[in-house]
Amino acid sequence: MQTKKRPITPARIIIYALLIVGSMIMAYPLLYAVLGSLCNIEDFLASPILPMPRHLYLENYTVMVTASFPIFLWVKNTLVRIIWYITIPGIVAVLGGYVFARLRFRGREAIFTYLLSSMMLPGIVFWIPTYIMLARWPGAGGNNWLGQGGSGFVNQWPALLIPGLVNVYYIFLMRQTFYSIPEDFEEAARIDGANTMQIMWYVYLPMLKPTITVMVLFQAVSIWNDYQWPLIVSGGNPDIHTVALGVQRALLAGASLKGWPPGTAITDYPFSFALATVASLPTILLFLWLQDYFVEGVQGFALKG
Amino acid sequence: MTATASLPRARAPRKRKLSGIRQRETREAWIILTPILLYFSIFFLFPVISNFYISFTRWNGISGAPQWIGFKNYLQYLKPPYTLIISNTLLFAVFTLVFQTALAFLIAVLLNQKVKGRGIFRALFYIPTLTSAAITAQVAFAFISPYDGVLNEILKMFGHDIVVWTINANWMRLFIIVYSIWRGVGGPVVLFLAALQGIHREIYEAAMVDGASGKDLLWHITVPLLKPMIIFVLITGMIGSFQIFEAVLLMSKGGPQNKTNVMLLQIYNDAFVNTNMGLASAGSMVMAILLLGFSITNMRIMSRGQVIRD
Numbered sequence: 064m065q066t067k068k069r070p071i072t073p074a075r076i077i078i079y080a081l082l083i084v085g086s087m088i089m090a091y092p093l094l095y096a097v098l099g100s101l102c103n104i105e106d107f108l109a110s111p112i113l114p115m116p117r118h119l120y121l122e123n124y125t126v127m128v129t130a131s132f133p134i135f136l137w138v139k140n141t142l143v144r145i146i147w148y149i150t151i152p153g154i155v156a157v158l159g160g161y162v163f164a165r166l167r168f169r170g171r172e173a174i175f176t177y178l179l180s181s182m183m184l185p186g187i188v189f190w191i192p193t194y195i196m197l198a199r200w201p202g203a204g205g206n207n208w209l210g211q212g213g214s215g216f217v218n219q220w221p222a223l224l225i226p227g228l229v230n231v232y233y234i235f236l237m238r239q240t241f242y243s244i245p246e247d248f249e250e251a252a253r254i255d256g257a258n259t260m261q262i263m264w265y266v267y268l269p270m271l272k273p274t275i276t277v278m279v280l281f282q283a284v285s286i287w288n289d290y291q292w293p294l295i296v297s298g299g300n301p302d303i304h305t306v307a308l309g310v311q312r313a314l315l316a317g318a319s320l321k322g323w324p325p326g327t328a329i330t331d332y333p334f335s336f337a338l339a340t341v342a343s344l345p346t347i348l349l350f351l352w353l354q355d356y357f358v359e360g361v362q363g364f365a366l367k368g
Numbered sequence: 369m370t371a372t373a374s375l376p377r378a379r380a381p382r383k384r385k386l387s388g389i390r391q392r393e394t395r396e397a398w399i400i401l402t403p404i405l406l407y408f409s410i411f412f413l414f415p416v417i418s419n420f421y422i423s424f425t426r427w428n429g430i431s432g433a434p435q436w437i438g439f440k441n442y443l444q445y446l447k448p449p450y451t452l453i454i455s456n457t458l459l460f461a462v463f464t465l466v467f468q469t470a471l472a473f474l475i476a477v478l479l480n481q482k483v484k485g486r487g488i489f490r491a492l493f494y495i496p497t498l499t500s501a502a503i504t505a506q507v508a509f510a511f512i513s514p515y516d517g518v519l520n521e522i523l524k525m526f527g528h529d530i531v532v533w534t535i536n537a538n539w540m541r542l543f544i545i546v547y548s549i550w551r552g553v554g555g556p557v558v559l560f561l562a563a564l565q566g567i568h569r570e571i572y573e574a575a576m577v578d579g580a581s582g583k584d585l586l587w588h589i590t591v592p593l594l595k596p597m598i599i600f601v602l603i604t605g606m607i608g609s610f611q612i613f614e615a616v617l618l619m620s621k622g623g624p625q626n627k628t629n630v631m632l633l634q635i636y637n638d639a640f641v642n643t644n645m646g647l648a649s650a651g652s653m654v655m656a657i658l659l660l661g662f663s664i665t666n667m668r669i670m671s672r673g674q675v676i677r678d
Contacts, residue, residue, distance in 0.1 A: 078483060081474075082479065082483065086492040088550075092496075092504070092550070108516075111516075158404075162396075162401060166394075166397040167390060167394075171397070174405070179670070179671075180667075181408075182667070182670075184416065185610075185652065187611075187652040188655075189415045191419060191635075191639050191649050196415065196418075198430075229412075288500035290500060290502035290614060295636075307503060308502070311500075311503055311618070314506040314507065315506060332516075335510065339504075343498075347495055347498055347499070350495065358562070361555055361558045361559060361562075
């Protein structure tokens with residue numbers, strides 16, 4: 064008779080030891096920041112290796128509300144972008160995936176290759192000309208009809224919403240998902256007299272749900288963390304800062320100040336760590352809640368191939 | 369005779385119906401594709417072509433017209449400090465990639481040994497990947513503060529002198545690489561673990577019956593079977609780590625004396641700080657060319673997936 068319990072062998076002890084040490088190293092900076100954010104400055108300075116709050120100190124968080132720190136503005140701005148960048152690229156991906164997986168027409172493969180080819184270039188190749196294009200947009204932001212004289216859409220909302228609406232990776236992912244659905248469902252619905260819109264809505268959408276969920280999660284995380292593009296096009300306008308940019312700038316500004324606008328100029332690490340925690344926690348909680356979808360998404364096309 | 373005459377007639381409506389389907393599908397495809405392709409041409413094709421053109425010009429991107437100067441911008445990339453910047457980028461990318469991939473492989477093999485709490489371990493390794501590179505880099509910068517940073521406290525604990533990270537190029541390089549590995553190891557762990565779980569136990573059991581040792585199993589079964597995944601991780605990892613940006617921008621600003629400067633940061637500075645759009649565009653073209661081999665292989669892997677599906 065075999066018991067299910069595994070014997071404790073030296074090998075297994077080593078495995079667990081390595082894993083525990085490894086994951087402790089991974090968690091250490093996060094733990095440091097979270098514990099630090101719960102300290103007042105004296106407690107924080109008292110234990111340099113790992114801050115230990117002697118009693119629960121929440122003022123670093125409550126001060127964000129009471130001092131009307133702009134974190135809520137940044138969160139709102141980021142949420143606007145997240146909703147926008149889920150909706151439009153999502154619709155494009157579902158429809159595009161359908162077109163390339165299901166519809167037969169001349170030039171299908173050539174067009175798909177054309178779209179796919181964009182993934183071969185690093186993002187910076189588009190950023191510079193796209194920035195110039197937005198800055199020189201005729202009639203926008205004080206520009207004349209030749210695009211001269213003003214700053215165009217730079218430091219304005221459209222710059223944060225225009226690029227990246229056709230996401231080829233998601234079109235690819237959707238197409239793969241459509242391939243995995245038998246065509247019989249669509250044919251049966253057509254015989255019953257359904258048109259394409261009805262088929263998309265009633266037949267396919269429910270079956271695409273897992274892939275859509277993966278897409279929504281990855282898009283939410285990547286827009287929440289998006290830094291490079293907002294830095295380039297919105298660095299000069301604090302009203303449209305997103306979380307990543309706003310918090311990074313606040314941490315940089317002397318990692319400093321509990322009041323807003325800046326008052327005293329002491330390095331206030333606990334408050335900085337509270338800001339970083341607020342900025343990082345949403346994506347981590349989302350992951351812990353829906354871990355399986357994330358894992359599936361990471362595997363994305365690595366395993367589907 | 370009637371039979372032969374009726375045959376084409378009977379076929380005709382079916383043929384018309386089929387071409388009716390083709391027509392509908394073509395029409396629907398173009399209704400959906402027209403706006404997509406229009407947008408894509410404005411925000412992909414046009415930028416790429418302009419970028420190529422701008423890279424041969426001198427232009428501030430603000431006023432006036434681009435001025436043709438031939439290959440001058442590209443020649444900058446053959447001279448210091450740009451040669452140093454390219455070699456730094458390669459150094460960061462290769463070191464990060466090699467150690468990150470090896471570590472991720474090791475972690476995944478350990479996690480695959482039927483350990484308890486596998487999901488928790490996996491989550492702990494993956495969580496840094498979910499954080500914003502800008503915010504974690506900015507926090508990491510607080511960790512290396514010379515007088516009150518935690519890393520110097522740890523060094524002091526081991527009896528080492530404190531390090532002024534921002535003026536010591538080698539320590540700074542080491543720190544940037546370690547930070548990059550910390551933030552990037554989670555994705556490969558998840559991928560390797562998934563691939564390992566796809567290997568059937570029977571293969572190992574059969575080999576063990578034949579007297580294979582644990583080392584044999586690793587080198588003659590696990591590694592060969594995981595080869596496609598290893599290649600995928602290395603290629604996407606190379607493309608990713610080559611574009612290192614936030615860590616350098618926020619921790620070292622490329623200093624001291626460009627010793628930690630990388631391509632993306634230099635391109636960013638050329639374009640948006642020095643408003644030298646021509647030089648920056650040339651830099652982005654150099655980057656695209658250096659990554660071309662990896663990008664093409666990546667595309668091949670993707671389209672192979674598609675071929676199998678079909």
